[in-house]
Every structure is written in C-alpha cells, then in structure tokens.
Amino acid sequence: MKTECTMTKKCPMCGEEISAEAKKCKHCGEYFDAAGRPTSQKQRSTYILLAIFLGGIGLHSAYIGKMKIAMCQAAMGVGGWMTTFIIVNGGKHDNFSIAMAHISIVLLVSLCVWVLCEIISVDKDADGKLMK
Numbered sequence: 001m002k003t004e005c006t007m008t009k010k011c012p013m014c015g016e017e018i019s020a021e022a023k024k025c026k027h028c029g030e031y032f033d034a035a036g037r038p039t040s041q042k043q044r045s046t047y048i049l050l051a052i053f054l055g056g057i058g059l060h061s062a063y064i065g066k067m068k069i070a071m072c073q074a075a076m077g078v079g080g081w082m083t084t085f086i087i088v089n090g091g092k093h094d095n096f097s098i099a100m101a102h103i104s105i106v107l108l109v110s111l112c113v114w115v116l117c118e119i120i121s122v123d124k125d126a127d128g129k130l131m132k
C-alpha cells in the first residue's frame with residue numbers, strides 16, 4: 001500500500017495548491033518560512049544597517065517598501081539638518097531663529113527615537129512579510 005506523502009497546502013497569496021514543504025510557490029513566486037508563512041526576500045541585517053547609517057533620510061524604510069514613512073523621515077531629517085545649518089551659518093540670534101533651531105532639534109531627536117524604535121521592533125516589510 002502506498003502512503004500518501006504529498007501533503008499540500010493552499011498558497012496564502014494566490015490560493016493555488018502547493019506542496020506543504022514548499023519554500024516558494026510555483027504559481028505566484030511567493031516565498032515561505034519553515035512555518036509556511038510568507039517571507040520577505042529583504043534582509044533584516046540590511047534594514048538595520050541602512051537604519052543606522054542612512055535612517056536619517058528614511059532609506060531603511062524605502063528598502064522594505066514603506067515609501068510614505070520613508071518620505072516622512074527624509075523630510076524630517078533633511079528639513080531638520082537644513083534648518084539647523086541655515087540658522088548656525090546665519091548667525092542670527094533673534095527669537096524666530098532660536099525658535100526654529102529648537103523645532104529642528106526636536107525634529108531630529110524625534111527622528112532618532114523613531115528610527116531606533118524601528119530598528120528594535122520592525123521585522124516585517126511593507127507587505128507584512130517577515131524579513132530574513
């Protein structure tokens with residue numbers, strides 16, 4: 001008697017029957033981890049390196065496809081540094097310049113905290129797939 005050893009499962013992305021052990025869906029090209037969850041082809045180590053070195057312009061978020069967050073971070077980072085640069089070089093110490101300097105420092109500090117939180121907590125890409 002032949003035992004049934006070809007267990008199948010439904011691909012969560014396209015719904016086609018595939019082998020239960022499949023690491024990659026032959027129909028839609030989706031990747032899965034050992035538990036059968038869809039897996040991102042993005043590397044978490046790359047994400048963290050980008051966050052550390054280029055997180056100030058949101059490149060790590062762009063890498064995993066979170067374009068809106070990336071643009072927001074880039075705006076905060078570039079805006080914060082530009083404002084600081086202009087004020088420091090302008091050498092003005094009127095109330096407006098001092099207020100702007102405080103705002104840009106708050107922006108940059110918030111961005112740092114935000115990126116740090118992401119380094120610690122983000123393990124999925126924009127599609128909700130776990131990074132490698």
Ligand SMILES: [Zn+2]
Nearest residue numbers: 011014025028
């Ligand atoms: Zn599929």
